[in-house]
Amino acid sequence: MLDLLGLTSAEELFSDLPKELRRKKFALSEGRSQQETYKALAELASRNATYKSVFRGAGSYVHYIPAAVTSVTSREEFLTSYTPYQPEISQGILQATFEFQTMMCELTGMDVATASHYSGATAAAEACVMCAGKGRKVVTFSNIDPDTLDTLRTYLGARGIALEVLSADNGNAVLKSGTGGSVLYIQSPNYYGIVEDVSLLVSAAKAEGMKVVVGGNPLALALFRSPGECGADVAVGDAQPFGLPVSFGGPYLGYMAAKREFMRKLPGRIVGETKDAEGDRAFVLTLQTREQHIRREKATSNICSNQAHCALTAAVYLSLMGARGLKDLATKCASNAHYLARELTRVGAKLFYEKEFFHEFVTITPGKASALTAALERKGILGGLPLDEHRILWCCTECVGKADMDEVVSIAEEVL
Amino acid sequence: MKTVFEKSVKGRRCFEVSALDVEKYDFEAGALRSSLRLPELSEPEVVAHYTALSKRTFGVDDGFYPLGSCTMKYNPKLHEVIAALPGFRDAHPLARADKMQGSLAVIDTLSAYLAGITGMDAVTLQPCAGAHGEFTALLMVRAYHRARGDEKRVKVLIPDSAHGTNPASAAMAGFEVVTVKSDADGLVDLADLSLKAGEDTAALMLTNPNTLGKFEKHILKIAEIVHEAGALMYYDGANLNAVMGVVRPGDMGFDLVHLNLHKTFSAPHGGGGPGSGPVCCKAELAAFLPDPQVTRTERGFRFGRSDWSAGRVTAFYGNFGVYVKALAYIVTLGGKGLREAAVTAVLNANYLREKISYFYPVGEGRCMHEFVLSMRKLREETGVTAADVAKGLIDRGIHPPTMYFPLIVEDALMFEPTETASKETLDAAADALKEVIELAYTDPDALHSAPHTTPIRRPDEAGAARDPVVKEEL
Ligand SMILES: Cc1ncc(COP(=O)(O)O)c(C=O)c1O
Numbered sequence: 013m014l015d016l017l018g019l020t021s022a023e024e025l026f027s028d029l030p031k032e033l034r035r036k037k038f039a040l041s042e043g044r045s046q047q048e049t050y051k052a053l054a055e056l057a058s059r060n061a062t063y064k065s066v067f068r069g070a071g072s073y074v075h076y077i078p079a080a081v082t083s084v085t086s087r088e089e090f091l092t093s094y095t096p097y098q099p100e101i102s103q104g105i106l107q108a109t110f111e112f113q114t115m116m117c118e119l120t121g122m123d124v125a126t127a128s129h130y131s132g133a134t135a136a137a138e139a140c141v142m143c144a145g146k147g148r149k150v151v152t153f154s155n156i157d158p159d160t161l162d163t164l165r166t167y168l169g170a171r172g173i174a175l176e177v178l179s180a181d182n183g184n185a186v187l188k189s190g191t192g193g194s195v196l197y198i199q200s201p202n203y204y205g206i207v208e209d210v211s212l213l214v215s216a217a218k219a220e221g222m223k224v225v226v227g228g229n230p231l232a233l234a235l236f237r238s239p240g241e242c243g244a245d246v247a248v249g250d251a252q253p254f255g256l257p258v259s260f261g262g263p264y265l266g267y268m269a270a271k272r273e274f275m276r277k278l279p280g281r282i283v284g285e286t287k288d289a290e291g292d293r294a295f296v297l298t299l300q301t302r303e304q305h306i307r308r309e310k311a312t313s314n315i316c317s318n319q320a321h322c323a324l325t326a327a328v329y330l331s332l333m334g335a336r337g338l339k340d341l342a343t344k345c346a347s348n349a350h351y352l353a354r355e356l357t358r359v360g361a362k363l364f365y366e367k368e369f370f371h372e373f374v375t376i377t378p379g380k381a382s383a384l385t386a387a388l389e390r391k392g393i394l395g396g397l398p399l400d401e402h403r404i405l406w407c408c409t410e411c412v413g414k415a416d417m418d419e420v421v422s423i424a425e426e427v428l
Numbered sequence: 429m430k431t432v433f434e435k436s437v438k439g440r441r442c443f444e445v446s447a448l449d450v451e452k453y454d455f456e457a458g459a460l461r462s463s464l465r466l467p468e469l470s471e472p473e474v475v476a477h478y479t480a481l482s483k484r485t486f487g488v489d490d491g492f493y494p495l496g497s498c499t500m501k502y503n504p505k506l507h508e509v510i511a512a513l514p515g516f517r518d519a520h521p522l523a524r525a526d527k528m529q530g531s532l533a534v535i536d537t538l539s540a541y542l543a544g545i546t547g548m549d550a551v552t553l554q555p556c557a558g559a560h561g562e563f564t565a566l567l568m569v570r571a572y573h574r575a576r577g578d579e580k581r582v583k584v585l586i587p588d589s590a591h592g593t594n595p596a597s598a599a600m601a602g603f604e605v606v607t608v609k610s611d612a613d614g615l616v617d618l619a620d621l622s623l624k625a626g627e628d629t630a631a632l633m634l635t636n637p638n639t640l641g642k643f644e645k646h647i648l649k650i651a652e653i654v655h656e657a658g659a660l661m662y663y664d665g666a667n668l669n670a671v672m673g674v675v676r677p678g679d680m681g682f683d684l685v686h687l688n689l690h691k692t693f694s695a696p697h698g699g700g701g702p703g704s705g706p707v708c709c710k711a712e713l714a715a716f717l718p719d720p721q722v723t724r725t726e727r728g729f730r731f732g733r734s735d736w737s738a739g740r741v742t743a744f745y746g747n748f749g750v751y752v753k754a755l756a757y758i759v760t761l762g763g764k765g766l767r768e769a770a771v772t773a774v775l776n777a778n779y780l781r782e783k784i785s786y787f788y789p790v791g792e793g794r795c796m797h798e799f800v801l802s803m804r805k806l807r808e809e810t811g812v813t814a815a816d817v818a819k820g821l822i823d824r825g826i827h828p829p830t831m832y833f834p835l836i837v838e839d840a841l842m843f844e845p846t847e848t849a850s851k852e853t854l855d856a857a858a859d860a861l862k863e864v865i866e867l868a869y870t871d872p873d874a875l876h877s878a879p880h881t882t883p884i885r886r887p888d889e890a891g892a893a894r895d896p897v898v899k900e901e902l
Pocket of ligand 1: 317558666705
């Protein structure tokens with residue numbers, strides 16, 4: 013190869029680089045065999061605690077992942093391809109993404125869904141930026157996910173869009189009139205697990221001329237009326253519960269679905285159906301004139317690489333679950349959570365909010381929050397998330413059974 | 429091929445949720461949805477469906493994938509095993525930091541490696557892709573100027589050869605974009621830069637080597653001009669694969685860098701993501717990194733916060749499951765291996781370019797890790813376009829190069845072979861391209877109608893955008 017180039021060493025190819033730079037010395041470590049790398053990384057992994065049961069959610073949910081999901085999604089074609097710029101050799105990933113869009117539209121009651129965002133937090137932020145019209149103020153509540161709230165602050169602040177956070181002291185969001193906002197962002201179930209009256213909030217916001225973005229765990233949508241049905245403009249959230257491991261916080265799956273009027277304003281990739289030269293069905297990336305590679309600074313977003321493989325995973329997961337499986341799952345999570353809540357109150361905890369909740373709830377045990385979670389920790393149980401000295405945010409999924417919950421309750425009984 | 433919904437058979441099931449062992453909870457009927465339509469199939473049917481779809485997808489393991497600017501190198505299988513280790517996979521992001529020392533050690537160790545590779549002092553792994561890193565870094569730029577009481581720096585300078593995410597990120601971060609011209613060699617036009625850099629400039633965003641695969645050889649002069657104007661130097665690390673272990677952005681005069689771990693550091697691209705786009709910066713900018721930061725304390729690693737942080741950019745700590753793969757890559761290769769990868773990537777690009785140099789190369793002399801051909805002459809002589817050539821390559825088992833980018837080259841085809849392509853692969857690609865170009869002169873129609881070997885023929889993209897069908901009617 014060097015002969016063809018008339019070189020004696022490949023290093024000569026760097027002769028364009030300034031000498032001052034090439035002369036700079038810096039340390040270069042030795043490599044290792046793959047076996048040694050495995051050993052070193054496995055040792056790091058083993059420094060993380062593993063738990064026999066998990067009662068912590070707060071934006072990251074432990075669910076059972078059917079083996080078929082992992083098996084199918086780890087096929088190398090899905091794993092090692094990139095953005096399907098060449099539709100003729102990318103029909104597989106394009107069609108799977110189109111099917112994902114259809115599933116998300118169905119769950120959210122919307123007309124168009126994007127092919128993924130970095131997380132529920134960035135999906136919420138980008139949706140609010142998209143909807144912020146002339147009024148340029150987004151209104152939300154203190155009961156949304158704190159990372160989402162921080163991300164909203166960052167994204168809106170960058171664009172000079174105001175953000176007003178209304179308090180939701182009794183758990184539910186209640187929109188007062190005259191906020192002067194142009195967008196309302198709510199989350200249901202909210203951070204504390206409480207199911208909001210989305211329809212009521214949407215009508216209150218619409219009466220003020222606001223657009224409404226509704227966030228939330230999409231698993232709850234297996235049971236509850238969808239944001240679309242409740243009249244919202246945009247639905248966002250994180251679909252991590254659909255087949256993705258908790259994996260220390262990522263990669264997860266931000267989704268966004270909207271009413272058709274937003275189709276040409278949406279950030280991110282969208283797959284569309286069309287026909288090929290012979291009239292057969294084909295799938296392509298579409299509405300690309302919204303995107304950065306064409307519109308540059310006028311694009312609706314800067315997003316390029318997204319969470320495509322996570323969207324594929326969710327599509328496979330939902331195909332395996334089916335509507336009945338998903339409903340059974342959501343029901344099991346909710347039933348477990350209600351059982352645990354009732355049992356904890358029997359042994360001395362109180363529910364902080366007396367509201368309808370999905371699969372998360374907050375208890376109050378004055379001064380005892382960390383003592384209780386520490387006691388659970390000692391038994392190999394990841395308890396709920398302490399919110400302060402008194403309150404704990406609990407979550408139950410289908411991965412815990414009655415025996416696991418009874419163990420938590422008996423430990424709580426000792427501590428309280 | 430039928431969709432998963434079209435294959436659905438009413439009442440068919442596969443996955444059973446284990447039975448409830450507590451009392452079933454019923455919500456008030458008024459809050460509930462009336463219907464939900466998802467596929468109804470058996471497990472073998474679902475697996476068959478997605479297996480068939482995978483076979484209609486071309487990955488790095490399927491053949492040569494010289495997609496310029498995207499660094500489609502081989503992704504070692506070991507990394508998948510590591511990311512799926514129960515200790516990582518099942519780690520809850522909100523478990524106590526003292527119980528998650530393995531994950532925090534991953535963040536700390538990888539950050540230290542990336543700082544060393546880029547010649548920077550501090551790192552955040554929170555951004556989830558390159559564009560997200562750009563956005564994050566620009567927010568830090570703004571926070572930095574503001575903290576010094578400098579509110580007038582509202583503009584970001586970006587060369588006309590830059591990737592579209594650069595100007596889009598600048599706009600999202602609230603900056604005005606000013607385009608800097610390229611000179612005849614495709615490098616930053618120093619005169620134009622001097623003219624445009626001023627007291628309203630916040631930063632210059634630069635890719636080096638640039639998107640033409642050329643090293644900005646006046647980089648030290650560029651840094652001097654920008655710094656003299658009081659602005660910061662931002663490095664789009666999408667092309668770091670050309671120079672890692674050889675030279676460092678920190679030594680070139682850059683103040684902030686984003687990296688694409690899904691390119692340079694071999695995390696797989698997943699059909700479009702997830703990626704990971706860490707930002708590395710000089711010490712003066714460290715206080716503005718997104719919260720939280722991992723810090724070392726006497727009791728081990730902990731999360732820390734800064735009063736000056738430019739803010740959080742996503743939930744938790746970014747794409748952990750992706751960047752742990754990049755750590756595995758760096759541990760295996762070591763600094764020496766990374767350097768060897770860069771040198772080989774540059775050698776491979778020059779070798780392929782030399783073999784096909786008579787096909788209208790852009791610019792003189794050597795290239796770095798990628799190069800651009802212009803199909804303008806071919807189009808004028810034969811009517812065959814860059815897209816036609818790309819489709820002809822598909823029929824020869826090659827994933828096409830990046831088309832029509834950078835925008836400053838007409839009819840561009842951008843090749844990035846990467847270091848993991850063998851000489852045999854490069855030779856075969858050169859032969860395939862030669863065959864396609866010859867065909868353009870003898871039978872152009874065969875290329876206008878290509879590809880011929882794929883599951884579909886060329887789709888009607890204009891029609892798709894005119895009258896969008898973006899979901900299935902159920
Ligand atoms: C030069 C350059 N900059 C930035 C990006 C954006 O990176 P990402 O797709 O990870 O957001 C790319 C990706 O294609 C690129 O090639």
